[in-house]
Amino acid sequence: MDALRSRNCFDRRMSMECYRFFYHKKILLLFAALFLLNGALFLREQLSGSSYIEIREETDFRLKLSEALSVRSDTEWTEYLAAAEAYADSESRRNALMEIAEQAEYLRGYEDYVQGILAGAERISGFSVFDSESSGFSKQNAENTVRAYKRVEGVPLVPGNDKPLVRLIGYRYLFVFPLVMVILTAFVMARGQKNGMPQVIYSTAGGRFKLGVKRCICLCASSFLLHALCLLQLCLLSVRLYGEIDFGRSIQSIEMFSDVTYCISTAGFVFHFYLITSFAIAIIGVFVWMCISLIPHTAMAALAVSAFLLAEQSFAGSLTLQHSLRYLKYMNVLEYLRTDEYLFHYYGFGIFGGAVGLLTVMKAGMIVFFLLFSICGSAAFLSRPSGGGRIKAIFQSVSHFIGTRVKSVYICKAADKPKRYVGKCCRLFPAELYKTLVCNKGVWVLLFLAFAASGTVTERTRVFTETEQYIHDFYEKYAGTVTEEMREYLLSERETAEFLVREYKRIYELYREGKTEKTEYYKAEAAAREAGIALQGLDFIDSEVRRADALKEARGIQICLFDTAGYQRLFTEAGANTQRKIAVFALLSQMVLLSGSFQYEETSQMVRLLRSAPKGRTGLFRAKRKCAVVLSVFVTVLFYAIHIYAAAEQYGLPELSAPVQSVKTLQDFPLPVSLVVYLTGINAARMIVYALAGVCLFQLSAVLEQKALLIGATMIVVVPVLLERTGHAVWGKLSLFELFNVNGIVTGRAEPAWTFGKLAVLLAVLLGTGALSRKNWRG
Amino acid sequence: MVIFMKLEIKNLKKNYGQKTALNGVSITFEAGIYGILGENGAGKSTFLNLLTDNVARTSGEVLSDGADILTLGKKYRRKLGYMPQQQGLYEQFTGKAFLFYMASLKEISLKEAKGQIQELLLKVNLSDAAGKRISRYSGGMKQRLLLAQALLGKPELIILDEPTAGLDPKERIRMRNLITEVSKDKIVLFATHIVSDIECIADYVVLLHRGEALRIDTPANLIDEVKSRIFERQCKKEEIDEVRTKYPYGNVLQKRDGLVYRIAEERQPEGFLPAKEDLSLEDVYMFHIGRKIAD
Structure with missing residues (x-):
C-alpha cells in the first residue's frame, strides 16, 4: 500500500512539475515564437539562392531522374543521364541533373572506396614496425578500421532523393533553437528560488533528492520532446521543398554518410x-x-554557464x-553536437596507448557528463536552501568572494563618479528614459x-552581369x-x-572560307563578345549622358554619373522590400518600448503614490510624452542608420554631394538639393512621422492594456501589407508603411489624397x- | 504666529456600484496623530484614497484650510506626504535615486532635495543602503524608504496607509517612533488594523466600521467609555470552544491564574465578571466593531 501510495505520489508530482512549467503562458508563447523563427530561418537559408518555384522545379526533375535510375542497373545510368541532358533546359534542371550524375558516380564507386580503405588498413596492420608496444595505437586503430568497414562491405546502395536529408542535417541552426529552448526550460525550472518557495519545498517529504531527480527527468524529457518537434518541423519543410525522403535505403546510399560504418537504414540512422x-x-x-541549483544568484549562474561554454x-x-589535449576536445559538451566528426565518420581515438572508436568514446563521455551533472544538480536539493549545506555553501562562498572582490576593486571605483550625478539623472525625464530602457528591459x-x-x-553578395x-x-x-x-573616352x-564587331564578322567570313586559322577565329569571337558587352554598357552610359545633358538644358542642374544602386535601395521601388523590413522593425521597437509606459506604473504599484505628488499628474505625463518622442527619434535614427549602412556596405553611397536628380527615379524631384541633403531631409521627415506615431502609441498606452495595444497596433500596421499581397491594391493604399517610409510621398509613388488622408487620421x-489619456492618467 | 493646517471632511461618501464603501463621514483634523482603526474592508484605504484624490468621491467635501482639495489641485498635493499600503517601488532604482525621483515629482529643487534626502536617510537609518537597489531591500527597509519619501518636502499633512504592515516587532517600534518624531505641528493620519500601534502613538482614534465613523476620540476616553461593559471569565482550555460558540468575537487572554475569556456586552452575562485590569483599545475595538462583525 505504501509502495503504491509512494508511486502514485511520484506520478502526481511528475505531472505537477510538467504542469508548473507548461502552464506558463509567456514561456509557451516564447517557444511558439522560437519555433516559427526556426522554420523561417531554415526557409531563408534554403531560398537564399533561388526562389521556391525554381527549387520545386529542380526537385520534380531530380525525383524523376532518381526514380528512373532506381529501376535501372548502374551500367545503364550513364546512357540514361546523357539522354536526360536534352530535357535540362533550365538552370534548375541542369543543377538537378548534375546532382544526380554526382550521386550515380558516388554509388558506382562506393564499393571500390570501401575496398580501398580495407586494403590500406590491412596493409598498415601488417607492418612489423607496429608490433612494438609504443605503436599499439596505430596497429589497433588499423585493426578497428578493418573491422568497422568490413561491416559495410557489400551493403546494397540505391539511388534516391538525398537532398531533403542533406539540407536538413546541414542546416546551420539545427541545434540552436532546441538548445535555447532547453536552456530556457532549465531557467524556468529554477524559477521560484526566491520568495520563500525553496524553504517550503525543502521542508516537505518529497522536496529533496527525489525532487532533484524528478526535475532532471523532466528536463531530459523536455530536451527530447523539443528537439523532436524542431526536427519534425524542419523535416516537413525540407520535404516540402525537396521531396520525400526514402527512409528504407541504407544510409551509405547518401554520399554525406559514406563513412558511416554500420549497416543501418536511413530511418534507423536518423533515429540514432x-x-x-x-x-x-x-x-x-x-x-x-545544475549551475542554477548550485549557485544562488541567477546572474552569477548565467555567468558560470557562459564561461564554461566559452571554454568548451x-x-x-x-x-x-x-x-595531446584531445580529451578536452572530445570530453566536451559542445562537441557532442558536432556529429559530422564522430557520427558520420569513423575515427580512432587514442586512449591509454590503445585505439577505440571515437563514437564509443563520445557516447561514454556523454554518459559520464550526464551522470555527473544530474547527480550534482539533484544533490543540490539535499542542502538547505539558505546557508548551510556543503555543496551550495562552497559555491556560495566562491561566488560571494568573486562578487565582492570584483565589486570592491573594480565596480565600486567605477561607480563612484556616476553617483555624483544621481540627483540630476533622477529628474522626471531622465528617470522616464531609465524606466523604459532599463527597468522595462527596453x-x-x-x-x-x-x-x-x-x-x-544584409543581402547576398552583389553579383554583376557582364x-x-x-x-x-x-x-x-x-x-x-x-x-x-568622359565623352572622348566613351x-x-x-x-x-x-x-572589333566588324573585325569578327570579317574573320568569320574568312574562317568559313577556310582562309584563316581556328585560333584566329576564336580570338576574334572572344573579342567580339567582349565588344558586344561593352556596347550594351555604352548604350546605357550614353543614355545617362543624354539624360544629364537634357536636365542641364531644361533645369540647369548638372547631375553626376555614378553607380546609383545604393541610393536606389534607399529611395526607390528597387529596395522596397528592405525599406519595408526596416519600417517593420522600427515600428515594432516603438510599439514594444512605448506600449507599456503606463502599465509599468501599474505593475510597480506606483500609481497612487505618483498621483499624490504635485508633478505626478500633468508633469509626469509631459515627461513621459517627451520620453516617447525622444525614443521614437532614436529608434528612427538607429534603424535607418542600419539601413543606410547596409546599403553603403553592399552597394556604396558615392558622390553624396551630387544633385539628387542624378538618381534616375528621382530626376523629377523639384528641388535642386544634393543627395546628402535629400537623405537628411527624408530621414528628418521620417523622424517627425515616427515621433507622431510614438506619441500616439504612448497616449494609447494610458487608455489600453499593453497586450491589447500591441495586438491592435500590429494588426493596423501589418494586416493591410499582408492583404496587399493578395493582389488588391486598395490594401496597399490603406497601409501605413508609405507614411513611415516617406519615399513614396516624395517621389510621387504614393497618391497625395491617400497620404494626406492617412496623415489626417494619424x-x-x-x-x-491626447485628451483621453491625460484625463485617464490624472484620474 | 504659526497657522497650522486644518483638514475638514464633510459628509464624505463613496460608492462602488451598489456597494457603499464610505457612508457620510465627517471629521475635522488638526495638528496631531490620528489613528484610523477598522477591520479589513471598513473603508480605511478608500478614505485615505479620497484624501489623496486617488479616487473620485461620490459626494461630500474635503476642505484644506477652507478650500476644496479638488480646486486646490497641485497646491494641496504640495502639502501632502503619502505612504501607500502596497510597497510600490521601482525595484531597479537605488534607494537614493528613488528619493531624488520623488523629490523631483514634489517640485523640490535639486539643492534642497540633496539636503533633505541626506537628513531623511539618516533618520530612517537607510544611509548605508541608499546606494543599493531596492530589489535587495528587506520589507522593513522598503517601508522605511516609503516613509522617507512621504516626508520629502516637509509636508503638513502626512497620510500613512498601514505603515507597519508586515514588519517584525522591532521594525514596528522603530516605525512608530519615527512617526512620533515627525508628527510635530503636522496632521498625521495613519490607517491600521493593528490596535497596539494606535495605542502607542495616536492622539486620537477614528473607529471606522463598514464605511461609517463610529467614534472619534482620544484612546483614554474611548477606553473609559467601554470599561463598564467589558467582562471576563476564567476558563479551562477544554471550555474555550463552548464559550466561543456563544460569544464568538471574544478574546482569549493568558493570565497568571490561567486562561481568561474576555467579551464586550451591554450587560454582564452569567458566569462573567467585570474586567478591571489591562483594558486597552482592543477592548474598545471588540465592543464597537468585533461584536458587529460577529453579528
Missing part, C-alpha cells in the same frame, strides 16, 4: 542521430540546471584528434531588434559630372567595340487620444 543529439542537448540543459567552445574549435529589445534588422537587410560589371568599372574610373574627357570605346488619433 536524433537520440544522440537530443541526449547532447539534454546534457547541456542539465548542466545549466575554444577547446572544441582549437584542438585536433591528434593533439535596451535589450532594441539591441535584439537592431541585430535582427541588420541580419535581414554588362553591369562594365558599367561599374566605367563608374569607378569616371564617376562625376559629364566632362569632355566615343573611343564605342569606336573600338564597333571595330493626427486625429493623436489629438483624440
Whole structure:
C-alpha cells in the first residue's frame, strides 16, 4: 500500500512539475515564437539562392531522374543521364541533373572506396614496425578500421532523393533553437528560488533528492520532446521543398554518410542521430540546471554557464584528434553536437596507448557528463536552501568572494563618479528614459531588434552581369559630372567595340572560307563578345549622358554619373522590400518600448503614490510624452542608420554631394538639393512621422492594456501589407508603411489624397487620444 | 504666529456600484496623530484614497484650510506626504535615486532635495543602503524608504496607509517612533488594523466600521467609555470552544491564574465578571466593531 501510495505520489508530482512549467503562458508563447523563427530561418537559408518555384522545379526533375535510375542497373545510368541532358533546359534542371550524375558516380564507386580503405588498413596492420608496444595505437586503430568497414562491405546502395536529408542535417541552426529552448526550460525550472518557495519545498517529504531527480527527468524529457518537434518541423519543410525522403535505403546510399560504418537504414540512422543529439542537448540543459541549483544568484549562474561554454567552445574549435589535449576536445559538451566528426565518420581515438572508436568514446563521455551533472544538480536539493549545506555553501562562498572582490576593486571605483550625478539623472525625464530602457528591459529589445534588422537587410553578395560589371568599372574610373574627357573616352570605346564587331564578322567570313586559322577565329569571337558587352554598357552610359545633358538644358542642374544602386535601395521601388523590413522593425521597437509606459506604473504599484505628488499628474505625463518622442527619434535614427549602412556596405553611397536628380527615379524631384541633403531631409521627415506615431502609441498606452495595444497596433500596421499581397491594391493604399517610409510621398509613388488622408487620421488619433489619456492618467 | 493646517471632511461618501464603501463621514483634523482603526474592508484605504484624490468621491467635501482639495489641485498635493499600503517601488532604482525621483515629482529643487534626502536617510537609518537597489531591500527597509519619501518636502499633512504592515516587532517600534518624531505641528493620519500601534502613538482614534465613523476620540476616553461593559471569565482550555460558540468575537487572554475569556456586552452575562485590569483599545475595538462583525 505504501509502495503504491509512494508511486502514485511520484506520478502526481511528475505531472505537477510538467504542469508548473507548461502552464506558463509567456514561456509557451516564447517557444511558439522560437519555433516559427526556426522554420523561417531554415526557409531563408534554403531560398537564399533561388526562389521556391525554381527549387520545386529542380526537385520534380531530380525525383524523376532518381526514380528512373532506381529501376535501372548502374551500367545503364550513364546512357540514361546523357539522354536526360536534352530535357535540362533550365538552370534548375541542369543543377538537378548534375546532382544526380554526382550521386550515380558516388554509388558506382562506393564499393571500390570501401575496398580501398580495407586494403590500406590491412596493409598498415601488417607492418612489423607496429608490433612494438609504443605503436599499439596505430596497429589497433588499423585493426578497428578493418573491422568497422568490413561491416559495410557489400551493403546494397540505391539511388534516391538525398537532398531533403542533406539540407536538413546541414542546416546551420539545427541545434540552436532546441538548445535555447532547453536552456530556457532549465531557467524556468529554477524559477521560484526566491520568495520563500525553496524553504517550503525543502521542508516537505518529497522536496529533496527525489525532487532533484524528478526535475532532471523532466528536463531530459523536455530536451527530447523539443528537439523532436524542431526536427519534425524542419523535416516537413525540407520535404516540402525537396521531396520525400526514402527512409528504407541504407544510409551509405547518401554520399554525406559514406563513412558511416554500420549497416543501418536511413530511418534507423536518423533515429540514432536524433537520440544522440537530443541526449547532447539534454546534457547541456542539465548542466545549466545544475549551475542554477548550485549557485544562488541567477546572474552569477548565467555567468558560470557562459564561461564554461566559452571554454568548451575554444577547446572544441582549437584542438585536433591528434593533439595531446584531445580529451578536452572530445570530453566536451559542445562537441557532442558536432556529429559530422564522430557520427558520420569513423575515427580512432587514442586512449591509454590503445585505439577505440571515437563514437564509443563520445557516447561514454556523454554518459559520464550526464551522470555527473544530474547527480550534482539533484544533490543540490539535499542542502538547505539558505546557508548551510556543503555543496551550495562552497559555491556560495566562491561566488560571494568573486562578487565582492570584483565589486570592491573594480565596480565600486567605477561607480563612484556616476553617483555624483544621481540627483540630476533622477529628474522626471531622465528617470522616464531609465524606466523604459532599463527597468522595462527596453535596451535589450532594441539591441535584439537592431541585430535582427541588420541580419535581414544584409543581402547576398552583389553579383554583376557582364554588362553591369562594365558599367561599374566605367563608374569607378569616371564617376562625376559629364566632362569632355568622359565623352572622348566613351566615343573611343564605342569606336573600338564597333571595330572589333566588324573585325569578327570579317574573320568569320574568312574562317568559313577556310582562309584563316581556328585560333584566329576564336580570338576574334572572344573579342567580339567582349565588344558586344561593352556596347550594351555604352548604350546605357550614353543614355545617362543624354539624360544629364537634357536636365542641364531644361533645369540647369548638372547631375553626376555614378553607380546609383545604393541610393536606389534607399529611395526607390528597387529596395522596397528592405525599406519595408526596416519600417517593420522600427515600428515594432516603438510599439514594444512605448506600449507599456503606463502599465509599468501599474505593475510597480506606483500609481497612487505618483498621483499624490504635485508633478505626478500633468508633469509626469509631459515627461513621459517627451520620453516617447525622444525614443521614437532614436529608434528612427538607429534603424535607418542600419539601413543606410547596409546599403553603403553592399552597394556604396558615392558622390553624396551630387544633385539628387542624378538618381534616375528621382530626376523629377523639384528641388535642386544634393543627395546628402535629400537623405537628411527624408530621414528628418521620417523622424517627425515616427515621433507622431510614438506619441500616439504612448497616449494609447494610458487608455489600453499593453497586450491589447500591441495586438491592435500590429494588426493596423501589418494586416493591410499582408492583404496587399493578395493582389488588391486598395490594401496597399490603406497601409501605413508609405507614411513611415516617406519615399513614396516624395517621389510621387504614393497618391497625395491617400497620404494626406492617412496623415489626417494619424493626427486625429493623436489629438483624440491626447485628451483621453491625460484625463485617464490624472484620474 | 504659526497657522497650522486644518483638514475638514464633510459628509464624505463613496460608492462602488451598489456597494457603499464610505457612508457620510465627517471629521475635522488638526495638528496631531490620528489613528484610523477598522477591520479589513471598513473603508480605511478608500478614505485615505479620497484624501489623496486617488479616487473620485461620490459626494461630500474635503476642505484644506477652507478650500476644496479638488480646486486646490497641485497646491494641496504640495502639502501632502503619502505612504501607500502596497510597497510600490521601482525595484531597479537605488534607494537614493528613488528619493531624488520623488523629490523631483514634489517640485523640490535639486539643492534642497540633496539636503533633505541626506537628513531623511539618516533618520530612517537607510544611509548605508541608499546606494543599493531596492530589489535587495528587506520589507522593513522598503517601508522605511516609503516613509522617507512621504516626508520629502516637509509636508503638513502626512497620510500613512498601514505603515507597519508586515514588519517584525522591532521594525514596528522603530516605525512608530519615527512617526512620533515627525508628527510635530503636522496632521498625521495613519490607517491600521493593528490596535497596539494606535495605542502607542495616536492622539486620537477614528473607529471606522463598514464605511461609517463610529467614534472619534482620544484612546483614554474611548477606553473609559467601554470599561463598564467589558467582562471576563476564567476558563479551562477544554471550555474555550463552548464559550466561543456563544460569544464568538471574544478574546482569549493568558493570565497568571490561567486562561481568561474576555467579551464586550451591554450587560454582564452569567458566569462573567467585570474586567478591571489591562483594558486597552482592543477592548474598545471588540465592543464597537468585533461584536458587529460577529453579528
